[in-house]
Amino acid sequence: MTQPLKTRALVEQFQYGLDAPICLTWELTYACNLSCVHCLSSSGRRDPRELTTEQCRAVIDELEAMQVFYVNIGGGEPTVRPDFWDLVDYATAHHVGVKFSTNGIKIDPDRARRLAASDYVDVQISLDGATAEVNDAVRGPGSYATALRAMQNLARAGFKGFKVSVVVTRHNVSQLDDFQAIADRFGAQLRLTRLRPSGRGADVWDELHPTAAQQRQLYDWLLAHGEQVLTGDSFFHLAAYGDPLPGLNLCGAGRVVCLIDPVGDVYACPFAIHEAFLAGNVRGPGGFAAVWRESELFADLRRPQTGGACRACSAYDSCRGGCMAAKFFTGLPLDGPDPECVKGHGQQALDAVTGARLPRPFGDHSHRSRPVPVSIGPRPDRACDESPLAGLRLT
Amino acid sequence: MLSCWWKRCRSTACAVSTEAVSTQAVLAGGGAGGPRAGSFDLDRPWQLHPQVSVRPERFGALLYHFGTRRLSFLKSPALLTVVTTLGETPTARDACRQAGVTEAELPAYAAALATLASSQMIRARGTS
Numbered sequence: 001m002t003q004p005l006k007t008r009a010l011v012e013q014f015q016y017g018l019d020a021p022i023c024l025t026w027e028l029t030y031a032c033n034l035s036c037v038h039c040l041s042s043s044g045r046r047d048p049r050e051l052t053t054e055q056c057r058a059v060i061d062e063l064e065a066m067q068v069f070y071v072n073i074g075g076g077e078p079t080v081r082p083d084f085w086d087l088v089d090y091a092t093a094h095h096v097g098v099k100f101s102t103n104g105i106k107i108d109p110d111r112a113r114r115l116a117a118s119d120y121v122d123v124q125i126s127l128d129g130a131t132a133e134v135n136d137a138v139r140g141p142g143s144y145a146t147a148l149r150a151m152q153n154l155a156r157a158g159f160k161g162f163k164v165s166v167v168v169t170r171h172n173v174s175q176l177d178d179f180q181a182i183a184d185r186f187g188a189q190l191r192l193t194r195l196r197p198s199g200r201g202a203d204v205w206d207e208l209h210p211t212a213a214q215q216r217q218l219y220d221w222l223l224a225h226g227e228q229v230l231t232g233d234s235f236f237h238l239a240a241y242g243d244p245l246p247g248l249n250l251c252g253a254g255r256v257v258c259l260i261d262p263v264g265d266v267y268a269c270p271f272a273i274h275e276a277f278l279a280g281n282v283r284g285p286g287g288f289a290a291v292w293r294e295s296e297l298f299a300d301l302r303r304p305q306t307g308g309a310c311r312a313c314s315a316y317d318s319c320r321g322g323c324m325a326a327k328f329f330t331g332l333p334l335d336g337p338d339p340e341c342v343k344g345h346g347q348q349a350l351d352a353v354t355g356a357r358l359p360r361p362f363g364d365h366s367h368r369s370r371p372v373p374v375s376i377g378p379r380p381d382r383a384c385d386e387s388p389l390a391g392l393r394l395t
Numbered sequence: 396m397l398s399c400w401w402k403r404c405r406s407t408a409c410a411v412s413t414e415a416v417s418t419q420a421v422l423a424g425g426g427a428g429g430p431r432a433g434s435f436d437l438d439r440p441w442q443l444h445p446q447v448s449v450r451p452e453r454f455g456a457l458l459y460h461f462g463t464r465r466l467s468f469l470k471s472p473a474l475l476t477v478v479t480t481l482g483e484t485p486t487a488r489d490a491c492r493q494a495g496v497t498e499a500e501l502p503a504y505a506a507a508l509a510t511l512a513s514s515q516m517i518r519a520r521g522t523s
Contacts, residue, residue, distance in 0.1 A: 018452060022466065067450040069459035069466070095448065097461055119446070119462050 017255045017302035020066035020292065025270040026260045028056070028084065029076040030365035033105055036128070036139045038167060038208060040271055041261070042199040043076040044367035050262040053083045055283065059260065060087070062288045063096045070097030072124075074270070076262065076365075079106035092120035101126060101165060103143060104150025112150075112157035124163040124191065125150050130178035134171050138208075148182075155186040163230065165191040168218060169208040176221050180229075191230040192222070194237075197329040197339070198271040199361045205330070215342060216241065237322035237338045240315035251324055254279065254301035258292065266291045268301060271325035274362045308335025315343060322346075331358045435509035437491070437501070440520035442482035447516050449479060458516050467516055474507055481517060 031046035032039070051059070063071065071091065078084055079102050088098050099122040107115075107123070115121055125147050129135030132144035154162050164183045166172065172179075176192070183190040197205035210218060219238040222229065222245055233247040253269035260266055264282040267273055279298050280291035292298065310321045321327075322338020330339040331353040337345035443449070446462040455469040458478075469475050476494040477487075484490040487508055488501075496504050511517045 020450070022457065067448065069448060069450070069457070069461075070464075095461075097459075097464070099464075122464060 014250055014252065014256050015302070015304070017298065020068055020289075021258055022068070022256045023070050023072060024063075024068060024258050024260060025072045025074060026059075027074050027076060027262050027270070028078040028087070029081045029262050031080050032075055032077040032103075033080060034077065034103055034140045034143055035367050036143075036200070037204045038128075038138060038169075038195060038199075038201040039366075040196055040199040040201055041074075041076065041273055042361055042364045042366050045365045046076075047263055047363075047365060051264050051282075053087070055264065056083070056087050057090055059264075059282050059288060060091050060094055060096055062282075063091075064094040066289055066292075068096060070099060073098055073100040075101075077103055077105060085111075088121060092118065098122070099124060099163075102150070103139070104147045107150035107153050109153050109157065112153035112159060115154065116157040116159035122162065123154060123159065124165045125154075125188075126165050126167075127179070127182070128167050128169065129172050130175035130182060134175065137171070138169065151182075151186045151188065155188070160187050162186075162188050163191045164188045165193065167195050168192050168210060169195055170210050170214060171208070173210050173214045173218055176218070180225070189230060190228070191232065192218075192235075193232050194234040194323070194326075196271040196323065196325050198325050199273065200366065202329050202358065202361060209340065212342070212344075215340060219245075219342075234323075237319045237326075237340055238342060239318040240313075240342045242318075244318060250320065253277075253324055254295075254298040258298075260288065266295070268297065269325060271323070272328065274328065274359060276328065276359070277325075278362070306335055308333065309349075310335070310337055310345070313337075313343060313345065329359060329361070331356050435487070435505045435512060436519075437488040437505055437508075438486050440481075440485060441487045441490075441508070441512075441517050442520045443478060444515055444518050449475070451475060458511075460514070460516055463515055465514055465516075467511065467514065469507075474504065477504060477508070478511065478517065482520065 027041055029046055029050055030041065030043045032043040035044055073088075078100055088100070091098050097120045101124045104125050115123055126139070127135060127144070127147045128138045129144065135144040135147070136142070151162075151164065164179065164186070166179050180190050195201060195205070195209050197209075215238060218235070219241050222231065222235060222238070223243060227246050231245065231247065233250070235245055236247075236250070239245055253272065258266055258268055258279070259270040259273070260282060261273060266279045266282060266288065268277040268279065277297065279295035282288045282291065284290065286294070305321070307316055307321060310316045319338070319341070321335065322341060324334055326339050327334055327336065330350060332339060332346070332349050337343070337349050339346040339350055341347075444460060444462075446460055448459045448461065450457045450459070455471050456475040456478075458467040458469065459465070469478065473494045473496060477490045477496065480490045480493060481487060484493060491501060491504050508517065
């Protein structure tokens, strides 16, 4: 007789953490050719303390030993690191699969052919508008053309199923069908993720995050398109509308995922680059494994969460209070509602903290001189978001 | 229900996206309810796919297929034993018996193996 087949739900198992992450995000550099207005890592300039090639290889050795199946490499723009392709090869040779996010700048026909030949590498092209106008307002002039060129190169090289990755904003939420058409045109898969008030995203959150009506529209679209569209489970706060979206409805920060930043700092998640979520550094004694297994912060995240103010809400089992990073950077308590709570509790909580000093993202590597290419009108007054008079100044 | 204790998940946990691992329905093949036990041949030799990596966990194991980029969860230590001994036993039925699976439990294990076969985590031995 074997042990009982019915164990606790997988979500419960994951809440208490795993001995090693399933996968993790690894931002290889803060350097980037773009200056996206919502960049979650405030990237632009390289940090002189970034991990060397040798140090990166040592991290990969550790990930192999821990059986981390694959890493999501990002940045910054990871492909601008001169050793990027060597590190990708090193990782895959050591049984660590790679998916990397890029704006497409280095995906020329030759590189696309080489990528198409590898079973162990997946590519994710960032695109935040289905038209150049919408995309470039957020990602910068020419970035739409760069992304589309990269997609064309990958498709022509026979790379099937690469990802087109979209951060859903107030300005592109009406383009979901158009994004799907772009993905279909290149034999790619659409991936939609949630805008976070992290990094420079904190500065544009009020203007760019979807309205309540748009959230409902997004939810309905996601339900209709189901398994076809990837979401990184980033919209689990929308599960409070009723039906759950596909995937695990759980924040995996410090439990099954984490972030290694370009200088080797380990954070609970890629959207939480702040000392409050800093667990350690891969260069410390014991390396990454010690951080993952012994950090007090991660131990804390793996304890049962109380739910706080959300506990009384009937939707708590669905949304689990939403995104930790979204709460933190909008000044909300971590055991309260998400700022985009679909029940409206987030707006009430935000009103209560209006005027409070918000935590600032940790470490700003933004380009100093480049103007931020945003043209989305004056910032509304958050407290009066719903008012037609919001932002109107009478002089 | 089978799906209560064995599950392939297309994603976990928030934008850090283990999600790219799957591009098909959760239980591919065999209709809406997933493959049935009867569709799996317990009496032939099977093996783990060579591109699959197995990581034991408290609840069972995680399987990752580097070719399909899919993640699978085995929510039973006994199923892990079955899967990892498939390649060394004459038939899947033998692997189940050796792992302590009873006759009454066999259909559930056959269904789980059918699901693993449909997602290429395991494959019939002698095929390439």
